[in-house]
Amino acid sequence: MSLRIMPKGALKAWVTRLQSRQFKVVGPKSLHGQYIFDEITDPNDLVLDYPTSVLPPKKFLLPPRETLFRFNARTMESHAEITVEPLIIFGVHTCDMHAIALLDKVHNTGYADQHYKAHRAATYLVSIECLKPCMEGSFCKSMGTLTVPEAFDLHLTDLGSDYAVDVGSEKGEELLEGFSSVWEPTESDYERVNNVMAAKWPHFSYRLECDVTELPDLLSISQKSPLWDELGERCLACGMCTKVCPTCYCFDVTDEIDLNLEKGERVRTWDSCQIEKFAVVAGGHNFRSSRALRQRHRFMRKGKYQYEAFGLMGCVGCGRCAAACLVHITPVDTFNELYRMRQSAKAVPQPQIKEPQP
């Protein structure tokens, strides 16, 4: 919509001001040498120049444990439990913004999820331009997620002494309302922004050997690849890859009831397709009985299924699953290995089918 300039020194005053306007402010802060998204009570704790967070900001839109409704098992009354508060998430990286764009799509498709929508409507996203690679496993440039999608309210770019502030929505304007330490950009400010943007690209490398647009087709022809068995042998089925994933949204639903067996709540909690019982039906049949099949399902969702179902990639290249995996199963290695297997299969002449001898 429009661009503003804010001196970096004004950031703390801005955060304090937003808090005084009854916004809850969360953002990256340091904890035991890693970064987590957490409530910022002291603006000094907010770190916008951070590598990556342990969990993505998804946790504010789809909490790990969320009450869907409260019920009374005697009277059979039930009421939705949707409690939200105005929340500003600072410092969302562009990969995580792409993930939120997918979550938006999923939860507004078909029967829209009122719980997600309520969280999302109350949330203000202040994203930040990534100017250098954050961690070893990330491959955002290959996935096309190194620029911000339209989902942002405000988007910051670090210009050294100032932030360029892109205003992406009315909600973004609302956050800047009455704050005097922002100004309209001059010609030289535009030049500074463009120079920073031009300088950032060479810092990032393409880590996939194929183009992102090839992934759905590559995965289509890799359904029977021996690589899945190899990954299945290594996988510990711990589910960490899905826990840290910004686009994983699968959940379990359980009832919790008071000891008097009257009042209770129906709760959803994060679930993982890597856990053995995820696709088991009542008769006991398991549609993905092996770790190989479950890893295949996960990578297919990331590079093919979600794209086909929702038009957006299920992987945003953040690299968190690669960092979390205890046995070094990574999307970059997996996609590249499938690509190499495909390339070498092309190079090798296909075995000829011989006519049976009479």
Add this chain to the structure above:
Amino acid sequence: MTTLLNETLRQESIYIPTPARIATINPMTATEKLFRVALPSGFSLAHRPGQFVEVSIFGVGEAPISICSSPSHSNGSFELCVRSAGKLTNALHRLSPGGTIAIRGPFGRGFPIERFRGKDIIFVAGGLGIAPLRSLIEEVIADRGKYGRVYILYGSRSPNDILFSEDLKLWANAPRTEVHLTVDRTAPGWDGNIGVITTLFPKLRFHSRNMVAVVVGPPVMYRFVLMELLARGLADGNIWLSFERQMKCAVGKCGHCQMHHIYTCQDGPAFSYAQIKNLEEAL
């Protein structure tokens, strides 16, 4: 004015079910009971054959269950044939008539019955698969003139496991309708076929050109029945199947029923063989 039950999902929350009363319970076998569920006045289910509902008991949980009565036999109430096989279904079996449960749905795409008009139909049911098929068979029998010949093949574990035996007799007496039963294990008094469901096929004389097949049964059954049907020349698009999957939400969110880009709860559970034949893990 009646409200469609699934319209309530668009109000407060897609996860909130509507209370419903158990009108009657009929024990069917050692493990299955037939429940007639009455919706509160002013609500209608308006389901299609092959759709399912999510059944809740507050404090226990929720599970997807096929609707086994046809739309024309579901005026303000509908039937569920439930096997006691898990936490929710065990609790359901402990309830008495007059008890209250809660319902969401109906969900998914049922069978495209309008595409079956004027055609011969072969129904193939294995075990509890007869339940979702009954919603379709009843609809066809009730409107018998609109369809060609009807063949109903039904396999059970033993004669004691046969569900809907009264209905089977009624269907067998309908015009141009054959019912063929088989059991895996015999029992005293059984003089019918013994063997898996595919052993019934050699007894049938049918012409596949104008025929649709509707197959519902345990996962292991599909492959063998498909081989029989394809070998007799049925077109991929004329073979319909219904898939069972774990479903926690039924609204295309929780991910448990996902196979490929398909959410079985919303895009299924009924699929033509043409739709799923190239999907790994589907069968």
